[in-house]
Amino acid sequence: MDIGIIGATGYGGVELFRLLYNHPEVKTINLYSSSQSGEFIQEIYSHLNNEEYVLKDLDTEVMKQQLDVIFLATPAGVSSELTPQLAGGKGVVIDLSGDLRLNSPEEYTAWYKKAPASEEVLKQSVYGLSEWNKEAIQSAKIIANPGCYPTAALIGLGPVMHERLADPSRIIIDAKSGVSGAGKNSNHVTHFANTQENFRIYKVNQHQHIPEIEQQLGNWNEETEPITFSTHLVPMTRGIMATMYVELNNVLSLEELVDLYQTAYKDHPFVRVRGAGDFPCTRDVYASNYCDIGLAMDERTGRLTIVAVIDNLMKGAASQAVQNMNLTQGIDETTGLMHVPVYP
Numbered sequence: 001m002d003i004g005i006i007g008a009t010g011y012g013g014v015e016l017f018r019l020l021y022n023h024p025e026v027k028t029i030n031l032y033s034s035s036q037s038g039e040f041i042q043e044i045y046s047h048l049n050n051e052e053y054v055l056k057d058l059d060t061e062v063m064k065q066q067l068d069v070i071f072l073a074t075p076a077g078v079s080s081e082l083t084p085q086l087a088g089g090k091g092v093v094i095d096l097s098g099d100l101r102l103n104s105p106e107e108y109t110a111w112y113k114k115a116p117a118s119e120e121v122l123k124q125s126v127y128g129l130s131e132w133n134k135e136a137i138q139s140a141k142i143i144a145n146p147g148c149y150p151t152a153a154l155i156g157l158g159p160v161m162h163e164r165l166a167d168p169s170r171i172i173i174d175a176k177s178g179v180s181g182a183g184k185n186s187n188h189v190t191h192f193a194n195t196q197e198n199f200r201i202y203k204v205n206q207h208q209h210i211p212e213i214e215q216q217l218g219n220w221n222e223e224t225e226p227i228t229f230s231t232h233l234v235p236m237t238r239g240i241m242a243t244m245y246v247e248l249n250n251v252l253s254l255e256e257l258v259d260l261y262q263t264a265y266k267d268h269p270f271v272r273v274r275g276a277g278d279f280p281c282t283r284d285v286y287a288s289n290y291c292d293i294g295l296a297m298d299e300r301t302g303r304l305t306i307v308a309v310i311d312n313l314m315k316g317a318a319s320q321a322v323q324n325m326n327l328t329q330g331i332d333e334t335t336g337l338m339h340v341p342v343y344p
């Protein structure tokens with residue numbers, strides 16, 4: 001396969017490069033930069049110092065004709081403009097940003113404060129939550145890779161919400177992320193002095209992932225009501241923990257719930273459901289494509305607590321995008337992705 005990565009100098013882009021460099025079905029990798037074309041990638045990232053990859057200028061006509069897969073790892077607002085120029089050619093377009101995830105252009109503008117992609121592009125875009133949308137992904141030409149928080153939240157909520165076992169009006173998602181979730185550019189909030197030895201809540205009731213999570217919950221149960229979703233910045237580089245609280249319609253034991261989750265994900269090698277009383281931490285999935293899940297049932301309140309952890313740059317971005325690439329190319333979805341998480 002011949003691959004292109006737009007936004008290759010960002011955190012998502014460089015993680016894509018690492019994965020694709022080691023992918024057995026990838027022949028060439030073309031790196032594109034809007035600000036540093038002509039430079040070698042190792043001039044920007046010294047950990048790539050054995051490589052000779054030069055950053056190229058975008059040429060959408062050539063890319064459209066020659067590349068099998070084009071990844072966009074760019075900020076919101078870029079792929080809504082570029083996708084129409086890249087789609088309809090030889091390859092598949094996989095967008096890591098939020099531009100193509102929401103069906104409604106009005107919702108996109110309301111939450112992202114940017115002009116939306118065209119309705120035509122949005123209609124062709126398939127939501128790339130691999131575990132829950134595999135069939136549609138396999139034949140897609142444009143994929144909207146899910147957001148990092150929605151990936152953890154939706155994989156965690158999927159089994160109970162899909163089976164309509166929980167009250168769709170009373171969902172609370174309490175999520176925490178490492179700082180790499182904010183991308184490579186530091187600002188006042190993500191500056192070292194403001195993140196180390198600190199813990200903060202941010203974008204309270206205003207996070208752009210709220211409509212994305214609600215959209216998928218609505219696909220599972222049209223009675224879903226607005227969710228409560230809060231996000232926190234944790235002084236670590238990678239990792240997301242999403243803790244979900246749902247009220248069950250009927251009493252189920254913890255053992256029954258663990259069985260439900262293990263059955264739901266038995267054919268999904270990247271989701272690992274823990275036994276009763278066992279909870280994952282972010283280190284358990286570090287630098288891997290896994291989503292690990294733990295469950296607790298409080299019989300006093302009737303509330304189920306679901307804990308889902310991912311690596312935001314991997315399952316939350318680059319490795320999920322490669323999983324989607326594999327699905328579109330008709331190869332095993334695990335190809336190039338079965339890394340054991342890095343420990344410690």
Ligand SMILES: NC(=O)C1=CN([C@@H]2O[C@H](COP(=O)(O)OP(=O)(O)OC[C@H]3O[C@@H](n4cnc5c(N)ncnc54)[C@H](OP(=O)(O)O)[C@@H]3O)[C@@H](O)[C@H]2O)C=CC1
Nearest residue numbers: 007009010011012033034035073074075097181183184317
């Ligand atoms: N970080 C994370 O954990 C996750 C990120 N995402 C999403 O993935 C996307 C990439 O994120 P991330 O890698 O963290 O972001 P970064 O800020 O680290 O990198 C984004 C890259 O996009 C390129 N870029 C910037 N402006 C433009 C432009 N106008 N046209 C073309 N390219 C541009 C830049 O590269 P250059 O200047 O070389 O072109 C930059 O290196 C974002 O939409 C983000 O929201 C999604 C899930 C998780």
Ligand SMILES: CC(=O)N[C@@H](CCC(=O)OP(=O)(O)O)C(=O)O
Nearest residue numbers: 097098147148177178181182208
């Ligand atoms: C820690 C941190 O700041 N995380 C970012 C995740 C951004 C992201 O992934 O944005 P899209 O999915 O919308 O592209 C945030 O909360 O906005």
